[in-house]
Amino acid sequence: MTKRILLASLYHETHTFVDEITGLADFDINRGDAILARRGDGSTIDGFLEVAEREGWEVVPVSDYSALPSGTADQAVFEKFWNELDAGLRAALADGGLDGVWLGLHGAMVTTGSVDPEGELLRRIRAVPGAESLPIYGVFDLHATFTPLMAEHATGLVGYRENPHTDARESAVRSADLLARTLREGVIPRMHVRNAALIWPPTGTGTADSPMRDLEALARQIEAEHSDIWAVNIIAGYSFSDVPFAGVAFSLITAGSEDEATAALTDLEQLATSLRELGLPEEWDLDAALADAKGKPGPVVIVEPADNIGGGAPGDCTSVLRGFLRHGVTNAAVAIADAESVRALDDARPGDIVRLSIGGKGSRLDPGPVELDVTFISRSDGEFTLEDRNSHLAAMQGVHISMGPSAVVEAQGIKILLNSRKTPPFDLGQFRSQGIIPEDLSLIGVKAAVAHRRAYDKIARASYTVTTPGPCTSALKTLPYRRLRQPVFPVS
């Protein structure tokens, strides 16, 4: 008998400390066969579809909603997604039945109506008649908020193990393999979660370094030593989320005893607590970093976590550009999301000097737009293909990326790439496709925390992570948390 699996995906990392509401228009949406057409695009859905093909499953594709990290999502988006999923689920159960559900999730979504939409989604699926005991598997991001409600209703959610997230698709494959195991062996495991009393900023969650490196190693050891435990997830958490279960967590999928699970989760929690201070790496003062970098062989990368686009920041903060101008650096480049400035260049010809008001519009924390005379160099539609198919951008958006209408301008030896859509700096094709060769630059401003490393570490001769004002600051104690459960200790 051919197994039938329902497929849906809901992907948003929600920054609750920025003012914007993320609405339906901000989401890329695929339905039905358009989801099956994602086969081959490098995404998590592609990973699931690979296993489905191999296992000979009939896939029932319903809805696939994803948006870049940004402000609180409108509850109406969640309800629309749920209505589609609910209808698809009921129709499939009534007509031929289902053997399982597979979900692509981020796991750190927050809506105007819910602090735990993924938990609520799983609860609602379980409440549909006929779905009470269906295997529900799926994949989620290492920066998720993993809640008790998720553990209660999911059969097996598998998290990414790498940050930068080079293994998103591979993690989807791993989760679908576990679904295949359930169908083959007839064993339905369950999940357990432990929420640690810790929150780390994104800069502290790279898996090449402690504490994440040690925690991942312990997770692999637990998996190796306990055959009943199918997978252990180290969840770094998402610090820019003011919800009760924000922060570091551990979850596992097990067919074994609760005591065994509890002991494993306790070991992980104790290790995390003992390493807690390592979750906050030191940052440079911007001026000190630029003074130190001066004269060093390039490219030198100036990393600005406070405007971390992959973490939900607007990508238009101006502190690093101001620093470049203040220090008189040349042969430098920075990308700034600013649709207004791109439009202001509509009539410009190469070589024209234009007065622009650049960036500084997306966050109250930024000093504001930089007024600058720039030389117009080029414009484009902003489309490019990833140079690195394992870039985390592929997991989200596939390998074809749109930055929206874009322009390159130059001021005082600094090239500024203006994008209409903010674009996380996870791939060198972003600059190269616009005629800026990253390897030839002396200084590059990068709006990220950790995820840029996959692209930039291989060309950087030096790298400075700097403190600037912005919504993704590493100084968590400056953020107005109100909803955290107690006790939770933001490390900063």
Ligand SMILES: [Zn+2]
């Ligand atoms: Zn992430």
